[in-house]
Each structure stands twice: as structure tokens, then as C-alpha cells.
Amino acid sequence: MNIGMLLNGSYPSDIRVRKEAETLATKHSVFVLCTKKPSEKALEIVNGVTVVRSISYKSLAHEGIVDVIASINFVHPFFKKELPKFIQKHTIEVLHVHDLPLAKTALIAAKKYQLKTVIDLHENYPAALLTWFSWRKNPIIRLKNKLFFGYQRWRAYEAKVVQQFDYVIAVVDEMKERLIEQHQLPANKIVIVSNAEKKEFAKNFEQESADYFSDYSNRFIISYVGGFGPHRGLHIAIEGMRMIAKEQPRALLVLVGPANNDVRAHLQQLIAKYQLENSVLIKGSEPFKNVINIMKSSDLNIIPHTSNEHTESAVPHKFFQILLSGKPLLVSDCKPMKRFVLEHQIGNFFEADKPESFAKEVLQIYNSYDAALEKANRGLEQSLEGNLNWEYLSSNLVHLYDNLKK
The missing domain is CATH 3.40.50.2000 (Glycogen Phosphorylase B;)
Structure with missing residues (x-):
């Protein structure tokens, strides 16, 4: 045909x-x-x-x-x-x-x-x-x-x-x-x-590369990679960092991706408003090899989408890419992502649009990191041997x- x-x-x-x-x-x-x-x-x-x-x-x-x-x-x-x-x-x-x-x-x-x-x-x-x-x-x-x-x-x-x-x-x-x-x-x-993602995508994470966050080796890296639109929930993560930084100063939120001037300015204003210059880092777009390295080098990868009619009926590609990285995953409780996480026990979730819920879950992962790694390993296994692959x-x-x- x-x-x-x-x-x-x-x-x-x-x-x-x-x-x-x-x-x-x-x-x-x-x-x-x-x-x-x-x-x-x-x-x-x-x-x-x-x-x-x-x-x-x-x-x-x-x-x-x-x-x-x-x-x-x-x-x-x-x-x-x-x-x-x-x-x-x-x-x-x-x-x-x-x-x-x-x-x-x-x-x-x-x-x-x-x-x-x-x-x-x-x-x-x-x-x-x-x-x-x-x-x-x-x-x-x-x-x-x-x-x-x-x-x-x-x-x-x-x-x-x-x-x-x-x-x-x-x-x-x-x-x-x-x-x-x-x-x-x-x-x-x-x-x-x-x-x-295809199973072969996992090979990207097996390639030898220097730690992307080597300059921040003493920090607990919480990273987001993707678009910076309003529905991505990055403002929720930034607000959540107010509480996280007080309890765990090692935490560093890194936001990576393309952003128009209006969006970047909005997020920078939030960082300045809450005096989080030492706790939140905004970077621009990165080539594919660096995106892979970022996911692999992070302690925690997040998808903090807000809850709306758009996000309640979609799951982004990076959800499955993060699973193949073998690193812990935290998502908001938008229905599709929450369903995948619960059905397969492959990550953690927080209440969408609630900075305090985001902060609470990040700190829980930090304090029980072995449990988070166990879920991450299960996500990798389900992606390679189960039904969470293309x-x-x-x-x-x-x-x-x-x-x-x-």
C-alpha cells in the first residue's frame, strides 16, 4: 500500500x-x-x-x-x-x-x-x-x-x-x-x-560521556528537559524550590530547553522574586547528545505539567526517554502519566499545580533515594523487556x- x-x-x-x-x-x-x-x-x-x-x-x-x-x-x-x-x-x-x-x-x-x-x-x-x-x-x-x-x-x-x-x-x-x-x-x-521510544534508544545512555553536571558535583540535580510553555508547570517547580532549598540546600533545579523571550522573562522573574538564584538554573536548547547526558547525569528527572484539558490527554516522548535512562522520575498527576506510573510502579507523582506537593515529593525521593532507584530500574526493565516500548x-x-x- x-x-x-x-x-x-x-x-x-x-x-x-x-x-x-x-x-x-x-x-x-x-x-x-x-x-x-x-x-x-x-x-x-x-x-x-x-x-x-x-x-x-x-x-x-x-x-x-x-x-x-x-x-x-x-x-x-x-x-x-x-x-x-x-x-x-x-x-x-x-x-x-x-x-x-x-x-x-x-x-x-x-x-x-x-x-x-x-x-x-x-x-x-x-x-x-x-x-x-x-x-x-x-x-x-x-x-x-x-x-x-x-x-x-x-x-x-x-x-x-x-x-x-x-x-x-x-x-x-x-x-x-x-x-x-x-x-x-x-x-x-x-x-x-x-x-x-524504541528499545534501541537505551544505547544512547550506554555511551561514555563526561558528567554533564560535573561543575555541580556536590548538588542534588533535579532536571527538566523540554519546551518551556505555560502548561509545562515549570513555574510550579520553581515555586516548590522555595521549600526544598530551605530543607535541602544541595538541591539544584536545572531547566533545559527552548524558550521565547516572554516565557524566559516570566520564569526569571519568579526566580528573582523568590531569591532562588542559587537553587534554579535556566539553560537554553542543547544538542541531542547533551540532552541524553543531562537525563543520565541527573539525580531526578521531572515532568511537572499543569493539569488542564491538554495535558490530561497526552504523555510526552521524554516520559519514555527518562525511563530508558534508568534514573528516577517524578511527574505531576495528570491522568495518563499517573496511570503509567501507578500501573507499573516506575516513578513518583505529585499533585499538579501544587508547589508544596512538588516539594514534599522531591524531599521524599531525596530522603529515600534507594527506593526511587528501585522504581527507576523497574522502569528501565519494563521499557526493555515489558510493554513500555515502541x-x-x-x-x-x-x-x-x-x-x-x-
Whole structure:
């Protein structure tokens, strides 16, 4: 079967899309229509996946303008123009669209060429819009988001388009439950494909490398690696450090990842407000090899997400990456993460949005570190020998396409 994936982003840098495409490429022909960076080839085969980079933006501002244009009627002009050529040249039989913004564009092409359709919902996109921009101060950006990227508008759009796809992919059970409850989507139309990592990812942690935190060898390192958006709960962790620092001055919270100026300024203000300059360190983006080293060199890895409609129906990739590091894990009690932690006894959790609960759990881990390491070892074992890996959890994706082929 010839599968055409649509991605308004870069390939193969999108982890979820790459894993899905490479898995399907073992049994089918997979073609990915995506965006092109100046340094990338327009056509390339990557690990058996044919990558067609036909969508180009002149700048981030240009991409933002096109996004606004696309949001007016939910049809992306660049993908609409390229899809006929893409479908005909590669004899596409099914369109697999990644996330909500390209859904209608895919449906229009699928109807014209009588193709099967799959929509892959990486997250609760309407709910994510509520959180992504809440700390942004630029009045133009705030106006744009209010006019074109409002929650109610995108939720109504989601409710309409998901009904028109042959199958809908959700990342966790909780997202499936949401789609059934909010949109009355039939359960047998929804397939769960989680963001688990491949077993071979563990090899990254086996490579010899210097301790990333060698300059802080006398500190108890609590690290977060990832995006700095409002829903990540980093402000909760910073506030929690007030209590932690008083009881255990060795503790050091390190936040690593990309952040726009508004978000970074907000977090820096909190650090200054609570006089935590010696207890919280903010770093920028790091290359992949350093991210791995950070997880491995930390005493505790955290995912302190706030509780909202977005985070209550998703589990990030780093959850499974941390498990493969063999180091202790602390998450907020958002339903999917709490469920994984409790079912497998692979980490600790605290009450989301509660700095005092975060502090209490960190101190508990510090004072009973052997117990935390035991859970971490169990997480590593479950990832390598159990069912918390991509090899096991991607079987639903394979079965989905077996059914479509029939």
C-alpha cells in the first residue's frame, strides 16, 4: 500500500512522525510531504521513507502569515496546491495527516482522488491553543490568536472533521475517551498509538560521556528537559524550590530547553522574586547528545505539567526517554502519566499545580533515594523487556494499516 503522510513541519526531526513512518515502511511504501529548510534536499529517502519537501516558507513571519490564511477556512494553500502532484506521482492510496490544521486540506484531496484517510492527533490541539500563548505579551500576537486560534472555533472544527476520517489515531486512552465523550466518535474508529521510544534508544545512555553536571558535583540535580510553555508547570517547580532549598540546600533545579523571550522573562522573574538564584538554573536548547547526558547525569528527572484539558490527554516522548535512562522520575498527576506510573510502579507523582506537593515529593525521593532507584530500574526493565516500548505499543498502527489494505 502507498501511504502519503502530510506534515506541516520538518522530517525526520519530528520524533513521532519518524517512528510511525519507519515502522510502516517495513510493510508498505511511505511518502512524507513536508516542509523544506534551505539546507535540505527536495527529495530524499531516509531509512526507507521517501521524503518530499515541497513546502517552503521564506521566514518564520511568512509561515505565521500562511498559518493565519489557512485558519480562515482551514485549508492550507501550499499543501492544497502540492497534494495533486504528490498523490498522482506516488500513486497514493491513503492519506495519513499529522494533526488538526491539515485535516480539511487532506479530506478535500482524498475525496477528489477517492483515497482512504487517517488523522493522527498528536495532542488535544484546541485545548493546547489555550495554553501555548497564555504568557505571550506581544499585542499583535495576542490579537491574532484571539481572532484565528480560539479554543471554541478549533474545537467545533475538530468535532466536524474527525467524523469524516476513516480512522483517528490518539496518543493515550484518555484522549480516546475524550473523543468519544466530546464528539461521540465511535470507539472502533479510534486507534491508540503512544509516544513510546524504541528499545534501541537505551544505547544512547550506554555511551561514555563526561558528567554533564560535573561543575555541580556536590548538588542534588533535579532536571527538566523540554519546551518551556505555560502548561509545562515549570513555574510550579520553581515555586516548590522555595521549600526544598530551605530543607535541602544541595538541591539544584536545572531547566533545559527552548524558550521565547516572554516565557524566559516570566520564569526569571519568579526566580528573582523568590531569591532562588542559587537553587534554579535556566539553560537554553542543547544538542541531542547533551540532552541524553543531562537525563543520565541527573539525580531526578521531572515532568511537572499543569493539569488542564491538554495535558490530561497526552504523555510526552521524554516520559519514555527518562525511563530508558534508568534514573528516577517524578511527574505531576495528570491522568495518563499517573496511570503509567501507578500501573507499573516506575516513578513518583505529585499533585499538579501544587508547589508544596512538588516539594514534599522531591524531599521524599531525596530522603529515600534507594527506593526511587528501585522504581527507576523497574522502569528501565519494563521499557526493555515489558510493554513500555515502541516495538510493543506500535502494533496498533501496523494492525490499522493491515485492515485498511484489506
